[in-house]
Every structure is written in structure tokens, then in C-alpha cells.
Amino acid sequence: MDIEDVVKELGHLSLGTRLKRIGETLQAQTQAVLAAHGFELPAAYFPLLAALDRLGPLSVGELSQAIGVSQPVVTRSLRGLEDDGFVESETSEQDRRVRRVALSRKGRGLVQRSQREAWPAIEAAVAQACKGLRGDLLSQLAALEDELVRTPLVERVPS
Structure with missing residues (x-):
């Protein structure tokens, strides 16, 4: 039995x-592409x-502003990144209440490797999924959802 997609119909x-x-579909499929390239960190x-x-x-x-998510989400993510040694933080000289975060040497290496190996593949796969979008926003969303179901991002990346 085919169940009606109520969210689409509304x-x-x-x-x-x-x-x-x-967004959740893209995040999960991006995670699969990252894993296929040997990156185990969460896509987020x-x-x-x-x-x-x-x-x-x-x-x-500032990080919260730069990526458009709440400060608690940024703080939780930074905790994981700091535990894994990808970022370092220190208290600001000007304001002891402010913690400044920077990439560690290990983090810079991870970014450089991902920029070379995974990010271009993800960019190309998402662009390919969006390529045929036509019509109004709801039609485009339907087409994008259909494309992501038909061919997930990981299958769009050349092996």
C-alpha cells in the first residue's frame, strides 16, 4: 500500500x-559521501x-553567526571537535568571558584533505541533484526530494 506523503500534499x-x-536527507547523504572518502566526523x-x-x-x-545555527549547537559541536583535537580554544585577552576557537594543526590538515577529496564531490553531487529543477518552489522541492530518493549523493560521486 502506497501511503500519501501528507507533508508534500499540504x-x-x-x-x-x-x-x-x-535538510536531514542531504545531511545523511553527505555523511555517506564523507564516509566513502574516509571521513568519520559528523557532517554537521x-x-x-x-x-x-x-x-x-x-x-x-561569531561561529554561530557565520554558519547560522544556535550557540548551544555550536558549543556541543566544538566540544566534540576539541575532544578529537581538531580545534583549540583560549580565553580572549580583551574579555575573559569570551572563548576564541581556532583550527589546530590536525584540524587544518583535516580541512585541507576534505577540501581536496570530499568537498568537491559533495558539491558536484548536490549540484547534479538540483540541475533539473524547474517551476515554482514547491515543484522544485518535490523534484529535489525525488532526485535524492532516486539517486542518493553517494551514488552521484564518481568512484
Whole structure:
């Protein structure tokens, strides 16, 4: 029995849920591509690493702004990254309440390797999934969801 996709059918009424669902699908499929390239870190850590690589040392608040997620989410992720030795933090000289976070040597190496090996593959796979999108936003979302089901990102990456 085929069950109706109620979220799709509700259109704009459930747009937030739909976007979250697509985001979760992309996150899970990105994780699979990262794993296929030998990266075991959660995919959610890579935007933090990219921000630190691009912008240099940042406070938790600045990192939160740079990637658009809440400070508690950033703090939890940083804890994992620091435990694994990918970032280092120190208290700011100007304001002892502010902790500045930077990539460690190990973190810089991870970013460089991922920029070479995984990020281009992920970028190309997502672009390929989005390539045929036409029409209004809801039609585009439906087409993107269908594409991600038909061919997951990991299958779009040349081996």
C-alpha cells in the first residue's frame, strides 16, 4: 500500500517541515559521501571547520553567526571537535568571558584533505541533484526530494 506523503500534499502549509526533511536527507547523504572518502566526523562539523578555516579564530557567538545555527549547537559541536583535537580554544585577552576557537594543526590538515577529496564531490553531487529543477518552489522541492530518493549523493560521486 502506497501511503500519501501528507507533508508534500499540504504545500506551503508544511514548508518548514519539508525544508527540514530535505535538510536531514542531504545531511545523511553527505555523511555517506564523507564516509566513502574516509571521513568519520559528523557532517554537521564541517561547516564549523570551514568557517574557522575561512575566517580564522572566532568566538562561539561569531561561529554561530557565520554558519547560522544556535550557540548551544555550536558549543556541543566544538566540544566534540576539541575532544578529537581538531580545534583549540583560549580565553580572549580583551574579555575573559569570551572563548576564541581556532583550527589546530590536525584540524587544518583535516580541512585541507576534505577540501581536496570530499568537498568537491559533495558539491558536484548536490549540484547534479538540483540541475533539473524547474517551476515554482514547491515543484522544485518535490523534484529535489525525488532526485535524492532516486539517486542518493553517494551514488552521484564518481568512484
